Amino acid sequence: MLTELQKKKLTYYFHTFDADKNGTLEKSDFDKIVSGFAEAYNIAQDSETYQYISSTYGKRWEALAKEADTNADNKVSLDEWLSYQDKLLTDPKSDFLWLKVASMFIDVQDVDKDGTLSLNEYKVMYKIHGVGDESLAAEIFAKLDFDGDGKISKNDAMNLVADFYLSDNPQAPGNLFFGAYE
């Protein structure tokens, strides 16, 4: 069972994928996020980077369509999303799949492939996922960049995302990884 705090965070997270804000997730939301990505970084559609980003988000949608869309209407509702996340996080058979998904998600945001998230990459994530503006991104980034080197290392990012999914402590910094959830 998800706790109230987990439910709150995961509900918020759901909306960051609902690019057209119609209240459900569809393939078109994921396409829209990929276009936003390409636009933000000026990535050509025939480039390897575009292929990588597009296939990563594409696979994410396919996995959701297969595993979360229980009534098979090609949409993932909030209820379907929460049941799916509950299963991922609490069923030992899911074999930490959520952690693999998180790792993939961080890798795709690391556009320059230096193994860390820069403030700029973090800002772009906020933009394409409709999380918030640059000043909110900078404010939260400062809280997550513990050593103040201007980067969030992959290792720190994984710990933060683990907190985002699992922590029931309202003060855990990782709660804010995907933006101000409340």
Ligand SMILES: [Ca+2]
């Ligand atoms: Ca939608």
Ligand SMILES: [Ca+2]
């Ligand atoms: Ca559905």
Ligand SMILES: [Ca+2]
């Ligand atoms: Ca980077």
Ligand SMILES: [Ca+2]
């Ligand atoms: Ca750092």
